[in-house]
Amino acid sequence: MVNDDDMSPEVQRMLQEAQAMMTDEVMEEALRSKAGADPSHLATLLDLVAIGITNGAWRNSCIENWHAEGRLSDGDMMRINSYTTDAIRRRLKGWCIESGITSANSTALARTDAEDVDVLAGRLFRWLTNAERRLPTGMTLGELARSREDLEEYEDHADRVLGGFTGQMEDKGVRFGLLRTACHGALACSRWWAHPAWPDRVDRFIRVLDDATDSHWGSNGERKKKLGAEPPSVQDRDVMRAALLESPWKLDPMAAEWIVDAGIGHMTPETGLPAATASD
Secondary structure (H helix, E strand, C coil), X not given: CCCHHHCCHHHHHXXXXXXXXXXXXXXXXXXXXXHCCCCCEHHHHHHHHHHHHHHHHHHCCHHHHHHHHCCCCHHXXXXXXXHHHHHHHHXXXXXXXXXXXXXXXXXXXXXXXXXXXXHHHHHHHHHHCCXXXXXXXXXXXXXHHCCHHHHHHHHHHHHHHHHHHHHCHHHHCHHHHHHHHHHHHHHHCCCCCCCCCHHHHHHHHHHHHCCCCCHHHCCCCHHHHHCCCCCHHHHCHHHHHHXXXXXXXXXXXXXXXXXXXXXXXXXXXXXXXXXXXXXX
């Protein structure tokens, strides 16, 4: 991680100018125009904040390296990422209640301060790095890490990211920091569960499954031909849709793997369905 002292004065100046351009209003407009999200709606904002924290403090870490090494499959990642997003979202909501925020309007976040967020970040860190925490795949985080060194590598990453999450709020306020994290979630993770575009993605995916001529399968449907037989829980479209919308982490491993292989994350955009970004 590069410190300010390692940067040239010119680079520091450019970064300061870029930071100055990031206002609440700029980020609110980005959420509306790029993600179809209403940043004034507290629940929507917290959904995107949860995605942003999950992507930064969990997925974009050595976890992704472990995935590449084969410790986790693509289906495992979908289940674990959605599970982690949900757990962080629930903790965000609980923190809001403890902070006396009962309004549906996110402007109520102005009542909180950076010290309040420090408490939240500490809770998130302890939960994320708990070696005994059991993942939806059945193994614990410690078992996934395989060694104390690997676990410490993840702990260091989570500590840096959550420290940055709270640090950005000291100068510009809690709502600014949450909006910035929400923009991260909205723009970098447009294919994730809990994103405003996810229900449209799920519905399009289900329609595509029953249309072998859809362009999603390629010009001759070759992509669908390469898939194995549909698992039983995929054959029941209503059950699959409910699981994808409400709790993808509860999908059985075979179904999760098949759904990812079928390309739910690579649907061609429709109205209201943002194109996937490279970091999704």
